[in-house]
Amino acid sequence: MIRRLSLHARLILLAAATGIAILIFASIAISGVLERFVMVGVDQTLDTQIGVLERALEPDGSVAQDRILSLSNFDQRGSGWGWLVRGERRQWSSGSGLQAFRTRREMRHSDTAIAGGRGRTDDGRAVHLRARKVATAGGPVTIIAFAPRELIDRPLDAARGTLLVSLALIALALVAGTLAQLRYGLQPLRRLGSAVARIRSGEADTLPADQPRELLPLVDEVNGLIDQNRTSLEQARRHVANLAHGLKTPLATLSLRLARENASTEALKLVEELDQRIAHHLKRARIGAHAASGRARTEIAGVIDDMLGTLQQIHRASGITFQRAGGLAGAPGYAVAVEQRDFEELLGNVIDNAGRHARSEVRVAVEQAGPRIVIAVEDDGPGMADADIARVVEAGVRLDESLPGFGFGLAITTELVQLYGGALEITRSVDLGGACVTITLPRTR
Structure with a gap:
């Protein structure tokens, strides 16, 4: 089952999607603005040349050769600059020859506005062009002036490179700002979770009212x-x-x-x-x-040692040794989320039960496993068969009828452990050969 996204992940994804969309839109819009800005200077030159050529037209649509003037660069073949006047029966040109062209919009006979477009010269060079259709007595005449496309593309590419770097830096700044905002904005929820944990561990009674x-x-x-x-x-x-x-x-x-x-x-x-x-x-x-x-708390330091000392005195006649096998039992500060009386009872039942079945040794080991404390009680007795393990934790069941009691010890212990959110497991001891009762309890501060 796929885990649901956290609030932090959802907000990051939403901010990332919104930021990417805004940056893409901004890059497209800014690129368009830059292109129009770069094209303004070139278009002015081309429009001037079109105006010069238009004044050289005769009423019948022919071109008066003595009035034809070309601006600088328009007469150089192979430069990508040039002009073309195309009538119905004849055309005049200068500079690079224009092989094909296409305007951005269709020019009509009555349309006197200048249209922009693109084309290619005879040698395949890309050009940017401006065109105007003029109505004459001899029919419509199209006047075209063009310049190398690289005059627009070269500065535009340089500007786009700078633009992309700037947008990338803005994106990084937005990501850093979003993360900082989320960390600061979600901090009250983290504090609220810690406050709930303190209530559960018994360190506080209620949630603090100082909240957003x-x-x-x-x-x-x-x-x-x-x-x-x-x-x-x-x-x-x-x-x-x-x-x-x-x-x-x-x-x-x-x-x-x-x-x-x-x-x-x-x-x-x-x-x-x-x-x-x-x-x-x-x-x-x-x-x-x-x-x-949820307010129980018992420090395990000293409790196990005191219990082992007491049971050592009780079982002195049998010659059984009760000892602690290192671990955290003697380390101060470690505590379980169990009432002290209940902790002493459940642990006493298990250790005493191990002492009554042991031949010579009972060993208690304590370890920390993340948020839990694990207590293992081992003995060198005969142990238990797998079929008896499930029965021994039932109320009123005794495997050895020769021993005193009514069979409630391990049943009470199991219920105690489960009621405090822990677990009890009975296996065979690897080191001593008898039974090994492992108790896992939630740790608290």
Whole structure:
């Protein structure tokens, strides 16, 4: 699927298309003006020669030889200069011979205006010409004066070269100005995006009101949505707390009554499991409310080391070593977008689970992958079969029934990670041979 163009790209394309069109139109228009400007001097000379020849015409259309005058250059053959008087039965010429010519418009018998055109001399040289048709008693007579085309083309080409260089410099200036304008004009949108990111990471509560007038309606709507979402989350948290209180009390009463009445172990275990399930779903609802607020932040520096030290004491009797394998765990300033209590719980579940299945070693490694933090917990235990990996993250499922618990540890961890926009993956450890639980969480500043 082709990605839609950004505002920056759209504006650049629009400005480029408009600029190219304007420059093309300007080059054509200016070239036409330059051509007419260069042709003025040549046309004046040719028109003067036509006027001299017209005064030499007799009433019957013939040319009085004693009144024929040629300006300088018009008598030199091969120079490209010359004139031609063409009657119905005879023609007179001087200078270079004209082989063919074409005027820009058709000249009529009654038309006395001078028309411009082009032609070629006998030796194939291109010429610029001026022509007038004169009515006489002996019929119409056409008077033509012409000059080498190169007198116009040579200065015009030089002027066009300078013009193209100037237009190219103007185009570069327009491109630079457009880029600077877009960078300055779109800067408020970039600041607005950064402000939204700060809200998501918990560094700010609302969007700043110091915005351009065009963005103020959007900022007001987003801030109103944030306030409404915050109110809804507070209500959800209160409902979760009330629900927890409402369910815990009857369950505690039921558990005490069963204990007083010497109920069976199976009944007590069923009540305890029911209590665990209710606690699991209430915790999920609470976590969902925290995660949706987008204001969670926990520095990982020290948390992992403290947890490894605590679990080392708990599993001291088993002789298992808990260690950190380098990475960023001890580097200050790195944080994940997770509530600290939830981060400690999800990480504690995974490391404790690895300790209960390990033979002698549990290793924790932390790395940064772009905008995310990756935590890998490995052990040297028996690992898991591929068929068991999908089942182990389901609530209430335990692969080893000999170990205590109700099977909610990894299920809670998986839901915690997903609710905070992360991912959990279970594979086999390459180095230790046991299980490798990889947790990916969004990084925050």
